[in-house]
Amino acid sequence: MTAIARRDGGAVATNAPPRSLAERLGYEHETLEFIRQEIAQGAPDPQLEYFLRLCQARGLDPTAREIYYIRRNTRDGPKWTAQIGIDGYRSMAERTGLYDGQDAASYTFGEDGKLESATVVVYRKGSQRGVPGTAFFNEYVQRDRDGSVTDMWKRMPKNQLAKCAEALALRKAFPRNLGGIHTREEMAQADNIVDVTPTRTLPDAATRAGRVKGAIAQQVQEIEQPTHIDETVPGPEERDFSKMAADEISGLVADEARLRGIAPSELGALVKKHGGKLTRASAPAIVAEICAHPIVEIDEGGEEQEFGFS
Numbered sequence: 001m002t003a004i005a006r007r008d009g010g011a012v013a014t015n016a017p018p019r020s021l022a023e024r025l026g027y028e029h030e031t032l033e034f035i036r037q038e039i040a041q042g043a044p045d046p047q048l049e050y051f052l053r054l055c056q057a058r059g060l061d062p063t064a065r066e067i068y069y070i071r072r073n074t075r076d077g078p079k080w081t082a083q084i085g086i087d088g089y090r091s092m093a094e095r096t097g098l099y100d101g102q103d104a105a106s107y108t109f110g111e112d113g114k115l116e117s118a119t120v121v122v123y124r125k126g127s128q129r130g131v132p133g134t135a136f137f138n139e140y141v142q143r144d145r146d147g148s149v150t151d152m153w154k155r156m157p158k159n160q161l162a163k164c165a166e167a168l169a170l171r172k173a174f175p176r177n178l179g180g181i182h183t184r185e186e187m188a189q190a191d192n193i194v195d196v197t198p199t200r201t202l203p204d205a206a207t208r209a210g211r212v213k214g215a216i217a218q219q220v221q222e223i224e225q226p227t228h229i230d231e232t233v234p235g236p237e238e239r240d241f242s243k244m245a246a247d248e249i250s251g252l253v254a255d256e257a258r259l260r261g262i263a264p265s266e267l268g269a270l271v272k273k274h275g276g277k278l279t280r281a282s283a284p285a286i287v288a289e290i291c292a293h294p295i296v297e298i299d300e301g302g303e304e305q306e307f308g309f310s
Contacts (some may be wrong), residue, residue: 021045025052035062040069047080055253058177059095060088086163089170092177098125102169105162118161122169133169140164140295249283256290 022032036048039062042119043051052062060067066088070079070081084092093099100123108117113134115137120132140161171178241249257267270289274282 021049025056027047027052031063039063039067041071042050043069043080050255050258051080051082053251054082054259056257057255058092060084060092062108066091089167089178093122093170093174096174096177097122098174100125102166103130104163105158107158107161115157115161117167118158120162120169122166122173122175127173129175131169132290133165133166133167135161135164135171137161151161163223240276241287243278244280249280250278253283253287253290260290262290 020029021027022029024101027035031047035052036043040048040051047069053062055062055067058067062068065085067082067084070083072079074083090099103121104121105118107115107119110116117134117136119132119134121132123130137157139239141153141157144150149157231289244252253267262270267290270286271278271282277284
């Protein structure tokens with residue numbers, strides 16, 4: 001966007017001062033900084049903008065602590081991961097208008113009396129049977145550096161494991177709304193310390209990126225899509241593009257592509273596939289194909305994507 005200055009009777013285009021992150025996202029400066037420090041672990045502007053646009057797309061309120069942004073150090077560099085609290089999961093399920101409650105968690109124990117698993121059954125209106133989610137203790141327990149179970153998991157193992165099982169069930173029951181987002185309890189085990197000392201020459205960046213994406217995909221439980229989906233909360237692919245401004249459509253396409261780890265070159269090829277231009281007519285098909293990809297983690301300093309509207 002440009003500002004127009006008048007000189008000698010003619011119009012001269014000049015660059016307008018860039019808007020701040022708070023202005024672009026519609027936040028008060030103080031609120032934005034509260035989210036940055038208290039919810040997003042001091043995330044820099046590019047990562048914070050990604051996080052807040054994800055919040056807007058999913059209808060989650062970071063100031064109510066429904067969702068958090070966590071920075072983790074991995075062998076492939078820092079990763080930023082959006083994690084939702086179990087209350088946020090429940091809130092998203094209720095907003096569909098199809099959530100019909102759940103059963104209390106049930107547990108299984110080994111011969112030694114130790115907790116093995118927790119199962120929660122979630123009910124969806126219009127479905128003849130409940131949707132179960134089962135979480136196994138050894139897969140989700142969080143451990144300290146010495147390999148011992150953390151204090152919270154020692155004191156409240158059934159409560160922690162039940163939250164993981166409930167999240168699994170809710171995600172299976174409402175895949176369109178909750179797919180690709182995990183709870184803090186589910187991701188706690190990602191902080192477990194493992195030996196990452198390389199035993200051979202590290203692969204190149206492209207190979208590492210492919211392996212990271214593959215590892216993330218394996219962690220996402222495959223679900224059977226229901227034969228009929230009628231959530232009342234629209235996804236990005238269900239927006240009425242005919243009523244959206246050009247810059248709003250461009251921003252939506254860029255944000256959804258970045259959420260799903262789609263590189264600019266891939267998105268460029270996708271736009272070319274649909275006529276070579278991003279227009280109100282081509283946007284629905286382009287966004288639908290983008291949203292078919294799962295949401296993934298992003299690297300710190302990930303490449304920004306900008307797409308022009310024709």
